[in-house]
Amino acid sequence: MLIESLWRYPVKGMTGEKIYETALMPGQPIAGDRRYAISIGGDKVANSPAGTWFKKGHFLQLMSHEALAALSCVVQGDHLQISKDGLQLLEANLAYATDVAAVESFFSFYMNEHMPGRLHGMPKVVRLDNQAFTDTNAPWITLGGSASIEAYAAATNTTPDARRFRLNMMIKTDTPFHEASLIGHDIMVGAAHLRIVAPVGRCAAIDVDPATAKRGQDTLSIMRDVFGHTDLGVFAEILSSGTARTGDSITIL
Template structure:
C-alpha cells in the first residue's frame, strides 16, 4: 500500500515539527505555515522588501545548533501565538505579530544558548510571501516546494547503519511508505499524486549535518550524510515537489507517480 503516513509542518525554521491529520495544498504554494518564520543569527539585517533567500547557516538551525531540538513548540495560525516548552517543563508564549514579544523571543534565545558563541543577537524574522526553506536559495519556485520522505528508504538506511532512525530527523512535510526504498529518487521530473493533489518532483534532497541530531535527545549522535555516501554512494534522501494543482491530503491517502 502506497500511503501517506505522517504530515508535518515547521512554522519556525529549526524548531520542532507539528503533526497534522490533513492539509490543503494550493498550486504554486508551499505547505501551509511551513517555515513561515526563521531565527536570523544576528550577523545580518532582515529586510522584507529587499529580501534575497539566504543559506541555512545564516539562521539558527540544527545544522549547527542542536540545542534547538530540546525545545518543543506549537504555533497557532489564528492568533500568531508560538508556545515553546523547554525540557525542564517551563512553557512560554510569544505573539509573533508583536514587536515586544519578538524582542522577548530574542532574549529567550540568548538564554537558551548561554555559553554558546553566536554571531550576534538572534532575531525572529518573517513576512508574507516568504518561506525559509533550505532550497529557497535556488529559485523563487523552490521557496514554495514541499519535501517528501519514503519511510521504506529510512528503514533501508537504518538497516545499513545498524540503527533505528526517527523519521523526524529528516524534517519532511510528507512522509509516505510504498515499501520500495529509494524509489522516490527515480521520480525526478515526474508528476505524482498526493491524495487528490498533483505535484511535480523537482529536486532530490541533499542531506546535511542537521539529520545527525536526535530530535528526542537533542544530541548529535549519528553521521547520516557520511553513511549515505558510504553505503549508497550519494548523499540524497527524499525529494522536493512543487504543487501543480489544488488538492487535499490526509493520513492514509495514496501517493505515487502518474
C-alpha cells in the same frame, strides 16, 4: 503508495507538528511550514526588508545548532509556545513587537547558555508569508519514503525516526529510495497535482538525534559508503490545489 504522515515545521530548526491534513496550493509550501526563522544575529538579516529569504547559514538550524532539537515548538497563527521536557518556557504573540523582542531575548539567553559562541549578535525573528525558510528558495514541499528511513537507520545503527529528516510528507514504501525514481514524474495526491523535481541532498543536520538533541556520528559518510549518495527524500512542486490527508493514496501519472 499512500501518505503515512504529514508534517510542518513552523520555526526553522525546531520541532515539527504532525498534522492530519493540509491544503496544497500551487506555488506555495505547506501552510505554516518554516514560516518563521531565528537569525544568528548577523547584520545582513537585521537590515534586510521583511519577507526576504536567506540561506540557512544565517539562522539557528540543526546543522550547527543541535540544542534547538531539545525545544518543543507549537505555533497557531501568530501564537508561539516553546517548551522543554514538558515545561513551558515561553509564550508569545508574534504579531506584537514586545513579544517578538521577548522571543529574541529568549534565544539569545538559551543559545549562550547551551552553545556559547554560536551567535553573531542579538537573534532576530523573521517571517515569510508566501514562501518558507527551507534550504531552497523555491516554494517546494518535500516527500520521503518509509523504507528509506528504515534503510538509513539500519545502516547507521540508529532508531528509525522521520523527524530526523524534517520532510513534509512521509510515504509508505517497500523499497529504499523508491521516491527517487519519481523525479521527473507527476503525481496526484487526492485532487492535487504535484511534480517531483529533485532529490533532497542531506547535510550534517541528520546527525542530530531528534529524541535526545545530541549530535551523533557522521552519518553522511556512512550513506556514501553504503548507498553511494547522501540523498533522502525528494522536492515536489504543487501544480494544482487539493487537500492531502493521512492515508490518501498517491497516483503516478
